[in-house]
Amino acid sequence: MAIDTDYTEINRRRRRDIAILASGSILLLLVLWVTGALGWIECLTAVLLIAGGAFAYNVGIVASARVHRPAIRTRSPRSSRANQHQAQQMIIAALQQPAMVIDAAGGLVVYNLSAAEIFNLPAGRAGLSAASLRHPELLTSVERVLSEGGSVTCELSAVRQPGQVWLAKVTELVSGDTVRAVLVVMTDQGPVRRAEKARADFLANASHELRTPLTSISGFLETMQGAAREDREAWPRFVDIMADQTAHMRDLISDLLSLSRIELSEHKAPTTEVDFANIVNEVIEAMMPVAEARGVALCVEGEAGPLPMVAVEGEVKQVVQNLLSNALKYSAEGSEIHLHFGGATSLDAAEDAASRTWSGASRAALLLARPTIGAQHSRAVWLRIRDHGPGIDEAFLPRLGERFFRVDASRGGPVEGTGLGLAIVKHIMAHHRGGLAVESIPDEGSLFSLWMPALVLE
Numbered sequence: 473m474a475i476d477t478d479y480t481e482i483n484r485r486r487r488r489d490i491a492i493l494a495s496g497s498i499l500l501l502l503v504l505w506v507t508g509a510l511g512w513i514e515c516l517t518a519v520l521l522i523a524g525g526a527f528a529y530n531v532g533i534v535a536s537a538r539v540h541r542p543a544i545r546t547r548s549p550r551s552s553r554a555n556q557h558q559a560q561q562m563i564i565a566a567l568q569q570p571a572m573v574i575d576a577a578g579g580l581v582v583y584n585l586s587a588a589e590i591f592n593l594p595a596g597r598a599g600l601s602a603a604s605l606r607h608p609e610l611l612t613s614v615e616r617v618l619s620e621g622g623s624v625t626c627e628l629s630a631v632r633q634p635g636q637v638w639l640a641k642v643t644e645l646v647s648g649d650t651v652r653a654v655l656v657v658m659t660d661q662g663p664v665r666r667a668e669k670a671r672a673d674f675l676a677n678a679s680h681e682l683r684t685p686l687t688s689i690s691g692f693l694e695t696m697q698g699a700a701r702e703d704r705e706a707w708p709r710f711v712d713i714m715a716d717q718t719a720h721m722r723d724l725i726s727d728l729l730s731l732s733r734i735e736l737s738e739h740k741a742p743t744t745e746v747d748f749a750n751i752v753n754e755v756i757e758a759m760m761p762v763a764e765a766r767g768v769a770l771c772v773e774g775e776a777g778p779l780p781m782v783a784v785e786g787e788v789k790q791v792v793q794n795l796l797s798n799a800l801k802y803s804a805e806g807s808e809i810h811l812h813f814g815g816a817t818s819l820d821a822a823e824d825a826a827s828r829t830w831s832g833a834s835r836a837a838l839l840l841a842r843p844t845i846g847a848q849h850s851r852a853v854w855l856r857i858r859d860h861g862p863g864i865d866e867a868f869l870p871r872l873g874e875r876f877f878r879v880d881a882s883r884g885g886p887v888e889g890t891g892l893g894l895a896i897v898k899h900i901m902a903h904h905r906g907g908l909a910v911e912s913i914p915d916e917g918s919l920f921s922l923w924m925p926a927l928v929l930e
């Protein structure tokens with residue numbers, strides 16, 4: 473392109489110079505003729521010679537331009553193809569997903585590192601054939617798009633590891649009327665499949681959990697209508713069991729609704745300023761009658777406050793309530809529960825305060841705090857609740873917070889609670905970008921600790 477422009481410009485200048493030279497000479501001859509220095513025959517001859525020379529020069533320039541032009545034309549498409557290839561390489565390399573371009577002859581023109589990794593190709597090697605992908609389904613789709621055009625999406629399994637599923641989109645790259653190459657872009661279906669499986673598992677678990685008390689209630693009703701119809705003395709016992717099962721179903725439904733409400737609002741950052749100290753004190757006050765009824769002492773050591781933070785008040789209350797009610801549930805009569813809470817000058821300091829080591833205890837981090845980039849995290853709050861209950865076996869600690877996971881069920885003991893309390897706590901802490909950990913020594917007790925940024929500006 474640059475060469476083309478140079479020749480045109482040079483020729484234009486040459487023509488201009490010749491025209492000036494010829495007009496100057498003709499003018500000089502006219503002056504000589506007028507002054508009588510030259511006769512008219514000599515002047516006419518000289519003018520004709522000059523005009524002829526200028527004409528011949530111009531013809532020469534046009535001819536030389538014709539000679540150069542084909543050379544310029546043949547170079548231009550090749551350089552533009554090289555530019556196109558370079559642009560393709562840059563775009564494909566910039567893509568995070570595995571991507572590649574395959575030409576009509578079945579050559580792998582360009583592929584990025586992700587594609588090299590999943591198809592086990594040597595990185596950046598030119599001249600490979602598409603056959604080296606060793607995936608017949610993908611090659612069939614490529615051939616189809618090369619011959620018919622358009623785009624095809626195919627599912628590829630076990631590309632790198634067994635069980636992995638990729639979606640490959642093969643799209644035509646057209647030049648003129650023909651498909652010159654195809655673009656293949658792959659998407660990992662793993663996360664989507666895992667989310668689908670988690671949803672299906674959750675539905676199956678929730679239905680199972682609800683069906684168990686329902687089966688029990690309908691069983692007792694059948695007994696009361698049939699075999700025990702006349703056994704009125706046994707009825708109050710049956711009614712008590714049915715009332716328990718009904719309460720369990722109510723708790724389950726309420727926890728499931730809480731969980732779905734929190735999940736729905738999880739992407740919205742909290743916006744209201746609340747007092748953490750006030751929230752903790754309110755929950756302690758509300759639970760005091762339960763503690764007294766169980767004969768458990770609540771020993772509270774908290775900062776006087778206020779401890780302002782941006783949070784969803786109802787959610788933070790639910791966290792404290794769930795942890796405290798678990799501690800109460802697993803505490804024996806006459807034992808103590810220790811609650812410590814306060815503010816800190818940073819999230820790290822809050823984590824340190826919440827997780828002061830309990831010597832000999834096993835610890836599992838259930839959730840890591842996720843400070844928001846650009847937000848003010850100069851202050852943070854923390855809480856730790858320690859009971860003297862049965863404790864939790866080290867092997868089960870990391871599983872706490874999984875929906876419907878109960879240590880009692882794994883131990884084969886009586887199943888109490890919904891198994892959703894800690895899952896709710898974990899979701900709420902994630903919503904507040906906080907951290908959560910558990911420590912325990914079997915037969916000595918459990919300690920749940922949490923910490924979260926006091927101000928989250930988004």
Ligand code: ADP
Binds near residue numbers: 798877878891893894
């Ligand atoms: P649940 O409603 O069953 O209490 P959670 O999600 O709150 O559900 O707790 C899950 C399991 O973790 C419980 O079933 C129990 O086995 C165990 N767990 C929770 N808190 C404690 C605690 N303070 N002491 C001993 N075990 C606990």
